[in-house]
Amino acid sequence: MNGVKIETLYEFVTLAEKCNFLESAEELFISQSTLSRHIKEMEKELGVVLFQRSTRKVTLTNYGLMLLPYAKEVLALQEKYLTKITEQLEAEKHRIIIGTFSKQDDVGIADMISDFQLVMPDVYVKMYWNESDDLLKLLQNELCDFAFMRELTADSDEDFIRIPFAEDNIKVFLPRQHPLARQDVVRIEQLKNEPFFMTEDSSLTSKLTMMLCHNAGFEPDIMLHGSKQQIFNMMNKGIGVTLLFKNNYVDIWDYNTVALDLEPKAFVYINLVYLRGRKLTAVQQKFLNYVKTESFPRLGEGKGESAKGF
Numbered sequence: 001m002n003g004v005k006i007e008t009l010y011e012f013v014t015l016a017e018k019c020n021f022l023e024s025a026e027e028l029f030i031s032q033s034t035l036s037r038h039i040k041e042m043e044k045e046l047g048v049v050l051f052q053r054s055t056r057k058v059t060l061t062n063y064g065l066m067l068l069p070y071a072k073e074v075l076a077l078q079e080k081y082l083t084k085i086t087e088q089l090e091a092e093k094h095r096i097i098i099g100t101f102s103k104q105d106d107v108g109i110a111d112m113i114s115d116f117q118l119v120m121p122d123v124y125v126k127m128y129w130n131e132s133d134d135l136l137k138l139l140q141n142e143l144c145d146f147a148f149m150r151e152l153t154a155d156s157d158e159d160f161i162r163i164p165f166a167e168d169n170i171k172v173f174l175p176r177q178h179p180l181a182r183q184d185v186v187r188i189e190q191l192k193n194e195p196f197f198m199t200e201d202s203s204l205t206s207k208l209t210m211m212l213c214h215n216a217g218f219e220p221d222i223m224l225h226g227s228k229q230q231i232f233n234m235m236n237k238g239i240g241v242t243l244l245f246k247n248n249y250v251d252i253w254d255y256n257t258v259a260l261d262l263e264p265k266a267f268v269y270i271n272l273v274y275l276r277g278r279k280l281t282a283v284q285q286k287f288l289n290y291v292k293t294e295s296f297p298r299l300g301e302g303k304g305e306s307a308k309g310f
Contacts, residue, residue, distance in 0.1 A: 014027060146287070
């Protein structure tokens with residue numbers, strides 16, 4: 001016994017309620033012969049007779065009476081899960097999932113999204129933070145619609161499309177009592193003999209620090225690889241220097257620290273990234289168009305030399 005198709009169960013319930021093949025066939029938009037064949041196949045599959053047939057009407061047998069409430073229950077469950085799926089699909093049409101590299105709004109991303117929702121109040125936007133490599137995986141697996149990421153390039157590639165949203169400059173962070181703290185601008189060569197604090201080896205700031213130092217002709221003396229919190233705690237004691245992005249989620253004013261411009265200037269792009277070839281919903285396309293419009297005033301402000309040029 002392989003079971004009965006949902007469509008055949010629906011035909012069975014319709015015939016059980018009307019007790020007439022012709023009327024049932026008309027309601028089902030099938031021929032009377034097709035309905036009769038389906039019921040016979042169902043009876044053969046179950047191994048029992050479900051209807052007593054006469055020239056004018058049909059009636060349920062004891063087996064038919066036994067099956068009827070279960071058939072109605074199965075059809076009711078089908079209606080429930082189809083309704084649920086339809087509701088979910090409809091909700092997804094009005095939902096946007098956005099990943100971001102920052103736990104806090106340091107470049108106006110949250111403000112821009114808030115403004116977008118004022119224009120599109122029916123849209124539900126879900127945001128969460130993750131590392132850049134993880135964001136790319138989420139985009140690849142279509143678990144995330146868009147991601148704001150710090151990157152060395154704004155160029156699209158065969159996998160992802162990039163829309164430049166803003167730029168972020170590299171700054172020199174050092175203790176307030178440091179001799180260089182009295183300068184407005186610090187040249188990278190002036191840090192040659194300084195102990196460096198760096199974030200994790202795989203971070204973009206660590207990679208850029210190494211590039212800047214190597215291009216200046218020296219190897220940085222790395223005293224600590226740690227979290228930003230650990231780095232600022234150490235500098236609060238008057239030790240070391242670090243290179244970080246200007247728009248950083250650590251509030252430096254809680255520490256005995258200053259942030260100065262770096263020469264040569266270097267910046268990275270903050271891109272809105274999404275999967276190439278992905279079919280966007282109408283709401284997602286409107287969000288993309290909105291970001292393109294909002295990104296233009298943010299680009300070029302304090303622009304220095306692109307880090308990818310090093």
